[in-house]
Amino acid sequence: MxxxxxxxxxxxxxxxxxxxxxxxxxxxxxxxxxxxxxxxPASLRGQTALAPGDRVEIVTPRQGG
Amino acid sequence: xxxxxxxxxxxxxLGTAQYPSPAVLTEAFRRSAAGIATVSVRREAGHxxxxxxxxxxxxxxxxxxxxNTAGCHSVREAVTTAQMARELFDTPWIKLEVIGxxxxxxxxxFGLVEAARILTDEGFQVFPYTTEDVVLAGRLLDAGCEVLMxxxxxxxxxxxxxxxxxxxxxxxxxxxxxxxxxxxxGLPSQAAMAMEMGFDAVLxxxxxxxxGDPARMAEGFARAVQAxxxxxEADPMEPRDMAAPSTPVIGMAFxx
Numbered sequence: 001m002x003x004x005x006x007x008x009x010x011x012x013x014x015x016x017x018x019x020x021x022x023x024x025x026x027x028x029x030x031x032x033x034x035x036x037x038x039x040x041p042a043s044l045r046g047q048t049a050l051a052p053g054d055r056v057e058i059v060t061p062r063q064g065g
Numbered sequence: 066x067x068x069x070x071x072x073x074x075x076x077x078x079l080g081t082a083q084y085p086s087p088a089v090l091t092e093a094f095r096r097s098a099a100g101i102a103t104v105s106v107r108r109e110a111g112h113x114x115x116x117x118x119x120x121x122x123x124x125x126x127x128x129x130x131x132x133n134t135a136g137c138h139s140v141r142e143a144v145t146t147a148q149m150a151r152e153l154f155d156t157p158w159i160k161l162e163v164i165g166x167x168x169x170x171x172x173x174x175f176g177l178v179e180a181a182r183i184l185t186d187e188g189f190q191v192f193p194y195t196t197e198d199v200v201l202a203g204r205l206l207d208a209g210c211e212v213l214m215x216x217x218x219x220x221x222x223x224x225x226x227x228x229x230x231x232x233x234x235x236x237x238x239x240x241x242x243x244x245x246x247x248x249x250x251g252l253p254s255q256a257a258m259a260m261e262m263g264f265d266a267v268l269x270x271x272x273x274x275x276x277g278d279p280a281r282m283a284e285g286f287a288r289a290v291q292a293x294x295x296x297x298e299a300d301p302m303e304p305r306d307m308a309a310p311s312t313p314v315i316g317m318a319f320x321x
Binding site: 006007024025029030031032033034037038039041042057058059060061062063064065 | 104154
């Protein structure tokens with residue numbers, strides 16, 4: 001199915017959020033996630049099913065003022 | 066200085082953005098002796114590993130981290146960003162920015178109060194980036210904020226304290242609330258002035274990161290913040306309009 005990853009249309013075979021992260025190569029990287037503008041804690045990624053067109057955000061620590 | 070339940074030794078807070086290199090950032094933090102560093106969260110692709118590199122860098126600074134919601138224009142964006150930041154940085158602290166105007170980056174006061182209330186209800190300790198408006202400050206305190214971060218001037222301008230009357234009024238109105246002048250400072254003298262006025266700390270980024278020699282400027286700000294704080298604690302003299310001789314007049318030669 002096609003979903004949006006960080007604003008970019010992306011084809012995925014995964015159905016759950018944790019599997020999408022695995023497929024994209026994040027492995028055990030330190031990331032935080034949101035789906036359709038709602039925060040998804042790391043503990044809930046395995047129970048979060050995705051649907052076509054869902055908007056997934058994957059963020060990491062960055063410079064800030 | 067006590068911010069929420071945390072004792073912070075330094076009254077200078079420093080941002081981590083816009084430095085020419087990680088080494089310069091590290092040296093600027095060392096020379097500033099800042100106790101708090103602001104950080105953010107941003108999108109990342111799986112192969113980049115930029116987040117991991119930056120995480121290693123800031124951890125080595127050994128300072129308290131204050132994540133922000135920079136760039137957020139809506140309550141929802143800000144709340145979700147704060148939630149992601151709390152998980153990433155493992156802290157209830159959040160520098161809450163809800164931007165209302167593209168050119169001035171002025172906070173949206175209505176969204177700011179709404180987001181502050183949602184986040185404090187969720188257990189966050191909110192540091193709202195606000196204006197010098199006393200009514201807004203009162204609403205933010207009502208929403209559960211225990212620290213305020215009024216701007217000196219719009220972010221990145223280096224204009225200093227553009228509304229001294231407003232800042233003075235805000236400081237006087239809530240004498241017990243820790244207040245950090247955040248944004249708009251360009252020179253150490255402006256930081257000293259904020260501290261002389263009784264603000265508890267200053268937060269800067271661009272003024273240091275974009276200086277020709279960031280580390281040297283960081284130390285300049287550190288000394289100015291100390292000087293301004295000492296002056297405030299020393300209870301400055303009252304200004305007066307007419308001259309008053311400082312050297313004793315009594316005992317002067319030639320005096321009839």
